Amino acid sequence: MITVEEYLDATGRALSGMAGIVDELGDELANVRPPVQGASSPYALLTHCLGVVDYWAGALVAGRTVVRDRDAEFTSSGPVGPLLARVAVARERLAADARQADFGAPLAGSPDPRFLGPAGIATQGAALLHVYEELAQHHGQMEILRDLLRPQSTVDTDRLRRGTGVKWGSVAPDTIGAWVADMDLGVAPAIRHALLDAVDREDFGYPHWPGGDPLPAAFEAWMADRHGWTPSGGHTRVFTDVLQILQVVIEQTTRPGDGVAIHVPAYPPFLAAITRSGRRIVPLGQSPLDGVRLMVVVNPQNPSGRALRRDELEALLELAERHDLPVLADEIHADLVYAPHRHTPFASLSDAAARRTVTATSATKAFNLAGLRCAVAHVGLPALRARLDAMPPDIFGTPSTLGRLATVAAWRDSAGWLDALRATLTANRAAVTAWASEMPLVYREPEATYLAWLGGIEHPEPARWLEATARVKLSEGAEFSLGTPIDTSGFARLNFATSPAVLTQILDRLTTALRPGA
Structure with a gap:
């Protein structure tokens, strides 16, 4: 028979342990539901535990409503x-309720038939024991949730180097x-299963989609x-990809010599697509829209x-309306926005915005899934839809069956995996931000993507220099402003979508180059 104080010590440790995990995970990670059948988020599990304490100890032992x-x-x-403040209050109430309880006495309140718990709970002592059992069980579950949400600890770089991916395959060993x-x-x-299932069926013939292509419906449901x-x-x-959509929209809405307005710095293939089409790059916000x-x-x-904030998007919409411009909204990174920021689709600003927007x-x-080559465009402009539909159906090519299957599996069945991935990226972003604060760099923490834009590097070709000296390949900043008067030669772009262990190696190597002797 344990004493009341021993009971409170045990329940207090369970509550404190769970609260500590939630505190460690922080606002974003604590609200993520891991991609495991039946799993709750840590925030929800701790909330449930407070409900258990409040009901079993507060209502059935102390008699509160x-x-x-x-x-x-x-x-x-x-x-x-x-x-966490509610946890502190719950611990105080539980202590008061347990100290005043008569362990052998009947329950002080009538059990709700929806929350009967195990059979045989008829005394205040049994109700308090059930509280401890619940807290101990859920403390163990909380530790599992924490481990599931922690960033992936290892990446097999040898496997990546052996593959066909350019990121690792094109660099020195x-x-x-x-x-x-x-x-x-x-x-x-879910994506892996969809692809392997197609391989097992040897299902590589001309595709047939009973009921129609599932991809548009998956996209529409995902966006909603x-x-x-x-x-x-x-x-x-x-x-096949967003770059193809840009090229098609350029060809169908502009003529050679016309200007295409875009924020600079910008993704280099976008800049190249504009100039190779014979159009002019016009940096948004830095040049007149003549x-x-x-x-x-x-x-x-x-x-x-x-x-971009809603008011910023509305300002761009006003500019587009004033000059009667179609808008291509590239929203490929929309699912990688960090709290408290959120993504606002350009076409969602108004009905008028939707009618002039192509959402890619x-x-x-x-x-x-970059190598599987599959993308969608929601074409809000009626005239452009008509032109596209009037063209030969195969002139733009089409994604493979595997690309479609993978994309549908992503948007229909992989939300939990994405939430866990975002937890990894959130932790990695925090590590990059902490590191950058100690470096002689111009840096602003990204609000989205897994890409860090590093400036203030005193070298004409920072990425090439860092590859030679630190043995880390970054993207060259000057490439993000080619064909424009904007100077980004002191910048480099860092991809932090890797394991914490590899990221630590990256940052350590960059430190050696940027702060010799540090």
């Missing part, structure tokens, strides 16, 4: 601070690839569920990692 919504406990979310926007962190189980925008039915077209016939809005922005996106960045 308690209104409980058990289902809501398991779907709850919010900032960690107030939840002693060099770490941290440049092109691929991740080292694998793919979601994840970003609060419901795309118009029948407006979605399938392409002769501009198309606006390209990359949001979240690459390479800066900015997630793909699962390739958030789900690590």
